Structure formats: C-alpha cells, structure tokens
Amino acid sequence: MAEKNIVIIGAGYAGVHAAKKLAKKYKRDESVSITLIDRHSYHTMMTELHEVAAHRVEPDAIQFDLRRLFNRTKVKLVTDNVTHVDHDKQCVTTEHGSFPYDYLILGMGGEPNDFGTPGVGEHAFTLWSWEDAVKLREHIEKTVQRAARVHDDETRRAMLTFTVCGSGFTGIEMVGELVEWKARLAKNNKLDESDITLYVIEAAPTILNMLGRKDADKAESYLVKKGVKILKSSPIVEVKSDSIILKSGGEIPTHTLIWTAGVQANSDTKDYGMSSGRAGRLKVNEFMEAEGLENVYVIGDLAYFEEEPGKPQPQIVEAAEQTGMTAAKSIIAEISGGEKEPFKGKYHGVMVSIGARYGVADLSGIHLSGWFANFVKHMVNLYYFFGIRSGYYMFQYVMHEFFHTKDKRNIFRGFPTRYGNVLWSLPLRIFVAGFWIVEGCAKLWGEETWKEATSSFSNVKNLFNGLGEDSWLLANSVKMPFEWLQATTSGASEVAAEGAEYATPILSSMWGWFQWIMEIMLPTPEVAIFMQKAMVFIELGIGLAILGGLFTWLASLASAGFLVMFTLTAMLGWDKVWALPASIALMNGSGRSIGLDYWVVPFLQKTAGDWWYGKERAIYKDFDQVAAKPHSGSKDMSA
Ligand SMILES: Cc1cc2nc3c(=O)[nH]c(=O)nc-3n(C[C@H](O)[C@H](O)[C@H](O)COP(=O)(O)OP(=O)(O)OC[C@H]3O[C@@H](n4cnc5c(N)ncnc54)[C@H](O)[C@@H]3O)c2cc1C
Incomplete structure (x- = not known):
C-alpha cells in the first residue's frame, strides 16, 4: 500500500506534463502512487481542434490515448467524470467512485464564456473539446447538404452563412480552416463556392489582439482577400436559431454561430470551495499551491497566478506545461525534501494558422507570415511530442498533417499526398x-x-x-x-x-x-x-x-x-x-496489395501493440488497479 497518493484531475497539457514528471521521479518508489483521472480516455490536442471541426484531419488525429502515453509508467489511469472534491476528507469523488489523496493537482482547464449573452447556450456552437469539434463538423456538413436543396433564397443564404464570434486563436484559426474547406463543401453539394459566406464578428475595434498590429493586419488582409467579412466593434447581443443580433441593431441571418469569444475556468470546480480570481480561475501562489489549502495544486488554464500585478499567466500551452512542471516539482520537494521552485513563465511567442497554408507568428520579436509561419507551427507541434515522450503520436502527426491530407490542405499543398491504388x-x-x-x-x-x-x-x-x-x-x-x-x-x-x-x-x-x-x-x-x-x-x-x-x-x-x-x-x-x-x-x-504484408503487417502491429502497451482493456476495469472505492450500482463510464 502506497504511503503517498498523488491524484491528478485532468489529462490536458498541464496534467500530462505533471504526471510524466512525477512518474519519472518516483519510477521505482513503491511508496508513491500516482492516479490520473480524466473524463476522456485520451488526451486532446486542443490546439488542433479547428482542424477536426473543418474536416482537415480526421477526429482521431487529435486524440492521444492515455494508455499509450503512460504505458510502462506507474501512472494509474481512471476514465471518469470528477463531481466533487472534499478537502477536509482529502477525497476526490467521481461519478463511479471516490479516490483518497495526499496531494491533489487540479488541471481541468477552461470552458467557453458566453458573458451571459442570451441564446448562446441554446443556439451557438463552441470549440472547446473533441466532442465540440466533431459536433460542429457534422452540423456544417449537414447544413450545407440541406441548404443545397432549399429553394427559398433567403433561407438558403442563411443556412450557408457561417459566423464566428471572437477573433482570438480559436476564432481566426477556425475561420481560416473554413476558408479552405468551403470549396470542397460547395463541390460536394453542387453549389457555387460564392454561395457560402463567412463572417468574423469581434466586439473590439481590432482583431487578433494577442499579436502586434503589423502581424494582425497581415492576417486580416489575408482573410479579407479570401472573402471573409470581418465586422469589428460589433458585439453580439443575442443569438437565435436562424440569426444573430448585433449591438448596433443589425441582424445577420445564419444557422451557425461558432462562439469563441471568451474563456473562463471549468465550472465543475465552482463548488470545490476554493478562492477564485478573474473568470473563475483558481488562485495559486508561485508554487501552484491553491490559496488557503494544503497539498492542493492548480495548474494550466484553471490556475490564476499573477505574473505581474493584474496580469495572470496566459491560457496557452506553454503556460499549462510549465505550471504542471512547477506543481510536480513542488510535490517532489514536499515528499522527498529540497527547495521548491517558484513559477517563472517562459513564453516563446504566438503562432496562428489561418488554414493549412497561411499563418502569422510572432516568435519573441521574430515576425513570420505565410507558409513559413505554419511551417514553424508544425515544428513546435512536433517538438511537443518530445515533451510527452511519444514517438508513436509524432509519427501519426506527420502522417495526418503531411501525407494523408486532402484538397491540398497541407503546407506542401498536395505534393506529398496521394490516395492511389x-x-x-x-x-x-x-x-x-x-x-x-x-x-x-x-x-x-x-x-x-x-x-x-x-x-x-x-x-x-x-x-x-x-x-x-x-x-x-x-x-x-x-x-x-x-x-x-x-x-x-x-x-x-x-x-x-x-x-x-x-x-x-x-x-x-x-x-x-x-x-x-x-x-x-x-x-x-x-x-x-x-x-x-x-x-x-x-x-x-x-x-x-x-x-x-x-x-x-x-x-x-x-x-x-x-x-x-x-x-x-x-x-x-x-x-x-x-x-x-x-x-x-x-x-x-x-x-x-497481393502481397504477404496484407496479413503480416496488421498481425505484427497488433502483436507488438499488445506486447508494448498491454492488451486492450475495458475502461471500467481501470477501477481494479487504483485505490478507489466504487459507488454501489455504478455500471458504465464515459470514455
Ligand atoms: C481551438 C483552440 C485552439 C488553441 N490554439 C492554441 C495555440 O495555438 N497555442 C496555444 O498555446 N494555445 C492554444 N489554445 C489554448 C490551449 O489549448 C490551452 O491553453 C490548453 O489546452 C490548456 O491546457 P490545460 O491542461 O490547462 O487544459 P485542457 O487542455 O483543457 O485539459 C483539461 C482536461 O481536464 C479534463 N476535465 C475537465 N473537467 C473534468 C472533470 N470534471 N472530470 C474529469 N476530467 C475533467 C478534460 O477532459 C481535459 O482533458 C487553443 C485552445 C483552443 C480551444
């Protein structure tokens, strides 16, 4: 029986980094157990959600199976939805069990913030999870299919108008993908590409405000050249099923609004009784220790740590990874002794892809645009796989992004890709x-x-x-x-x-x-x-x-x-x-094709996979390996 139970909630960028660090440190130490709980059985590559939503890559391209990521480590995985944390009893409750802890890390990320705008919850689409991306993609495909048969011009135009609210990473990357997907959608449904209209609607007077004006202007000119209508200083005040209303009183008929306007802390954490800062993010000190609580750490988008007065750490991947490392090091110092290391954010810039072949980037003062910006983004993504130590998913990424693309949605256009016989x-x-x-x-x-x-x-x-x-x-x-x-x-x-x-x-x-x-x-x-x-x-x-x-x-x-x-x-x-x-x-x-590889390669893949990663095991059996107390009557678990 382990003497120290470390429980991590959330297998996002922050949680995975913390778990990897702790697993490495306590590889051979039987007295420490590490449990990673996530409602999904996979880690989601959030930064590429738009690629799934706009059908550049298939949905499984951004799902990294946690069993593969943590194979041959001591991390015990649990796929379940966390419903409560009891700090007095030091216990995490999930839908199907409860998990006692000595050290707890919360890395449950954020969620879209609708700022109380009427109709967003009912009619808008969000892009904050794998499910969101798949739902949006299916909606767009079906809406275009249905629109192609609608004879009433006004209704058809509304159905073929796709609006994105917000011009941060998510909004601009999403509309950039739609620009490239449009031609295929039109062709498949015997429509003219010009029948499809794309909007970006931004409340502020400028777009892409995390970038310098020069870079943002380049991105804006590119989008305008591609026919995207950009409405600035135009807050949305209401979303209906077939239109959106602007503060100016204007109405845009549309059946699709993609809401990317704001981020707030994951609302599941609201009743955990923890002190929160702006947008509900949970307050931590420089060691990622939750304010007023012992042995509880908060990391990633969920954490609120002011790097400068009034300026919290950004909600980006680099900050998530680094806060995860800080929390892991703090726990190591607690268990094994030594000095804790205060968090010091080191960020290398911002990259925004606008479709597969154009992007803008500001890499600590080096400004890139066009092909080269996207090339660097791919390099950064490839580097990410070293962080999570997964050659397998690095290989898969190369396949999805460079060799198995369609419609020239690839930085090398269609040159490395061909679906041939x-x-x-x-x-x-x-x-x-x-x-x-x-x-x-x-x-x-x-x-x-x-x-x-x-x-x-x-x-x-x-x-x-x-x-x-x-x-x-x-x-x-x-x-x-x-x-x-x-x-x-x-x-x-x-x-x-x-x-x-x-x-x-x-x-x-x-x-x-x-x-x-x-x-x-x-x-x-x-x-x-x-x-x-x-x-x-x-x-x-x-x-x-x-x-x-x-x-x-x-x-x-x-x-x-x-x-x-x-x-x-x-x-x-x-x-x-x-x-x-x-x-x-x-x-x-x-x-x-007419060769032994037809049988031999799948056989070897399966045999090698079973040997290296272990045989496929049902998610509900995860409970057998952890110090969990299942609730009576619990049956199914969401995967
Ligand atoms: C479309 C999009 C594009 C982006 N592009 C970029 C970019 O280009 N560059 C960049 O730096 N950043 C980008 N970001 C931001 C970046 O993705 C986030 O900063 C990062 O994901 C935060 O990591 P995290 O570990 O804190 O949370 P997340 O990655 O959100 O992970 C949270 C995890 O917690 C789990 N979870 C949540 N609630 C529960 C619960 N109750 N029970 C169990 N599990 C739970 C979730 O399933 C998830 O796995 C983008 C974000 C989006 C949405």
Whole structure:
C-alpha cells in the first residue's frame, strides 16, 4: 500500500506534463502512487481542434490515448467524470467512485464564456473539446447538404452563412480552416463556392489582439482577400436559431454561430470551495499551491497566478506545461525534501494558422507570415511530442498533417499526398524483385555460369549441375575492384576483378569520403570475402521479400540503400540506375496489395501493440488497479 497518493484531475497539457514528471521521479518508489483521472480516455490536442471541426484531419488525429502515453509508467489511469472534491476528507469523488489523496493537482482547464449573452447556450456552437469539434463538423456538413436543396433564397443564404464570434486563436484559426474547406463543401453539394459566406464578428475595434498590429493586419488582409467579412466593434447581443443580433441593431441571418469569444475556468470546480480570481480561475501562489489549502495544486488554464500585478499567466500551452512542471516539482520537494521552485513563465511567442497554408507568428520579436509561419507551427507541434515522450503520436502527426491530407490542405499543398491504388505498382514490384533475384543468382552460380545457363532455354538445365567456379559463395578471392583490397591480396583477386564485366559506372571513381567509410567497413580481404558471400543471400532475400510483398517497405528501403552504396563505390552501371527510383516507388505500401504484408503487417502491429502497451482493456476495469472505492450500482463510464 502506497504511503503517498498523488491524484491528478485532468489529462490536458498541464496534467500530462505533471504526471510524466512525477512518474519519472518516483519510477521505482513503491511508496508513491500516482492516479490520473480524466473524463476522456485520451488526451486532446486542443490546439488542433479547428482542424477536426473543418474536416482537415480526421477526429482521431487529435486524440492521444492515455494508455499509450503512460504505458510502462506507474501512472494509474481512471476514465471518469470528477463531481466533487472534499478537502477536509482529502477525497476526490467521481461519478463511479471516490479516490483518497495526499496531494491533489487540479488541471481541468477552461470552458467557453458566453458573458451571459442570451441564446448562446441554446443556439451557438463552441470549440472547446473533441466532442465540440466533431459536433460542429457534422452540423456544417449537414447544413450545407440541406441548404443545397432549399429553394427559398433567403433561407438558403442563411443556412450557408457561417459566423464566428471572437477573433482570438480559436476564432481566426477556425475561420481560416473554413476558408479552405468551403470549396470542397460547395463541390460536394453542387453549389457555387460564392454561395457560402463567412463572417468574423469581434466586439473590439481590432482583431487578433494577442499579436502586434503589423502581424494582425497581415492576417486580416489575408482573410479579407479570401472573402471573409470581418465586422469589428460589433458585439453580439443575442443569438437565435436562424440569426444573430448585433449591438448596433443589425441582424445577420445564419444557422451557425461558432462562439469563441471568451474563456473562463471549468465550472465543475465552482463548488470545490476554493478562492477564485478573474473568470473563475483558481488562485495559486508561485508554487501552484491553491490559496488557503494544503497539498492542493492548480495548474494550466484553471490556475490564476499573477505574473505581474493584474496580469495572470496566459491560457496557452506553454503556460499549462510549465505550471504542471512547477506543481510536480513542488510535490517532489514536499515528499522527498529540497527547495521548491517558484513559477517563472517562459513564453516563446504566438503562432496562428489561418488554414493549412497561411499563418502569422510572432516568435519573441521574430515576425513570420505565410507558409513559413505554419511551417514553424508544425515544428513546435512536433517538438511537443518530445515533451510527452511519444514517438508513436509524432509519427501519426506527420502522417495526418503531411501525407494523408486532402484538397491540398497541407503546407506542401498536395505534393506529398496521394490516395492511389497500390495495385498499379504490382508490375514494378515484380520487376524490381526480378532484378535482385537475377543479381543474387548470378553471384550464387557465378556470373559466367549464370550468363551461359540463361543464354538460351536449353541451357537452363546447366544450373542443376551445381555452382560454377566463379560463384561468389565458393570464391576465396576478392571480387570487388577496390584498390586497398587488391594491393594486399593475391593475383587471384586481380584476375577475378579483371574477369568481371561492368557497364559504364555512374561514377568514374569512388569519392574520397566514401572510400574512407568503405575502408573501415571492409578493412581486409577476409572481411571483404565474408561480405561478398553474405551479399548473395542479402540480394536474394531482398528480391524474394519484394516479390512476395513481405516487409516490402523495409526490403525496398534496403534495395534503395544498397543501390546508393553501389553507386558510390563506382560499381553500379548506368544500365541499373532505374532500380533506385523504382525501389523508392515501392515504399508506397505496395506489399499490401497481393502481397504477404496484407496479413503480416496488421498481425505484427497488433502483436507488438499488445506486447508494448498491454492488451486492450475495458475502461471500467481501470477501477481494479487504483485505490478507489466504487459507488454501489455504478455500471458504465464515459470514455
Ligand atoms: C481551438 C483552440 C485552439 C488553441 N490554439 C492554441 C495555440 O495555438 N497555442 C496555444 O498555446 N494555445 C492554444 N489554445 C489554448 C490551449 O489549448 C490551452 O491553453 C490548453 O489546452 C490548456 O491546457 P490545460 O491542461 O490547462 O487544459 P485542457 O487542455 O483543457 O485539459 C483539461 C482536461 O481536464 C479534463 N476535465 C475537465 N473537467 C473534468 C472533470 N470534471 N472530470 C474529469 N476530467 C475533467 C478534460 O477532459 C481535459 O482533458 C487553443 C485552445 C483552443 C480551444
């Protein structure tokens, strides 16, 4: 039984960072247990919600399964909705159980703030969770579909008008995605792109107010150029099911208002009896300790810590991660001794993507716009995966953002992406496989013997007479025409080298740096002879693997790698140069079509996944592993 129970609520950016830090520190310390509770079984990449909402990526692209993130750590995961925290009894209550704690971290994030505007709760869409994004995407798709059949012009126009309230990150990133999605929506529903109208409605006189004016103006000009109508100094005073009313008295007919105007603390925490600051955020000191409570910490968007008088830490990812680390370090200092480290926010700037191909960024004074801003945002997102230590999700991100995109919604436009039929690469696969099998067989039987046996159909039977004298398997002389091996070897190898026939090589001689590498790899004739024997099996292996479509990606990569090596050794002739691009082309998953990879790869993925992450387990079984007291009669848990 652990002596110290640390319970973390919320597996957002802040909670995940705190849990990772604590899990690393107490990896082998049985006296400390760590429980992470979230209402979802996954961590949501909130910064990309707009990409799901506007169908740039599929919904699962921003869900990172917590079991994968915390596999092989001591963090116990619970998927449940926290309903109450009792500070006196030091106990967290969820819908299905209760969890005693010695140290508690609250990282439950924020939620949209409608500032009491009538109709927002009933008619507006928000973008603050995975569910919000999926709901919005479905609504937009269905509304456009229905609108395409509406004959009344006014109703159709209202249905095809999409309004975004608020011009912060969320609002501008959302409308930027809609700009790019519009063409596809129109095409799929036999509409004209110009039938769809996009609005940004902002109460302040300027947009993107977290950026400098120059950067914000660039973003504004881009949006205006793309046809977005931007209404500034236009607070919305009421939202109806088919229109919105502005303070000026104006009315905009629309069936879709996306409310991104404000953020407040997660209202679930209202009755936790904790002191709160602006927008309900929970007050903490510089160690993220909740005001007036012992052993309770608040992190991320939920925390309120004034970095300067009247200026709380920003509600951004960097602040969330850093507050999470501060709280974890404070708990470590409490349990293991040592000095607590006060929070000192280090922020590197602001990046706003406006669709997949344009963005603006202010990176601590370095101002970027256009393609480069989005490129940097991708780099920052990739760096994030080091923070959560997940190569798997980094790989998935690269796939979703660069290789599996549609409609050129990609910083590299459509160039790296193509949804093609790999069946068409079957003939090429057979051809490249044939190339390696012939190369391997020629070395196995010996070039001369093979040449003669394959010169006519009637000579093929000679292959059954056994291996030729010039077989690479039998040879005890160096076949490779490398100077440093020839000089130290007997006349036999010179004869062998002279005897070999090569087409005009692509390179006339080996480059100095590559010769240096080769001299390390093949220092003596003995090593070279061993390698040339091994090459017979390697070449046959590559050929057979490609032919059978088994581990085709790896075999094709090896094929390309060896061809590059042979080119650099000045051994590969112009007659074989085609095999290099052909091998690269086969890395397109060609083994999945009429090949063994169709069965083998999914089998290996499943077996390796079960071994590394453990077998899939129902969420309700999470309770078996934690020090929880389930409520009687509890059955289902939201995932
Ligand atoms: C569309 C959008 C775009 C954004 N873009 C950027 C950007 O480009 N750059 C940037 O720096 N920031 C951006 N942000 C802000 C950033 O996402 C937040 O600052 C960050 O998510 C805060 O992290 P957090 O851990 O505090 O909370 P969250 O990430 O919100 O996580 C809170 C967690 O708590 C869980 N939870 C909540 N209530 C309960 C409960 N009762 N029981 C159990 N679990 C609960 C939730 O399921 C969630 O997993 C964006 C936000 C949005 C919405």
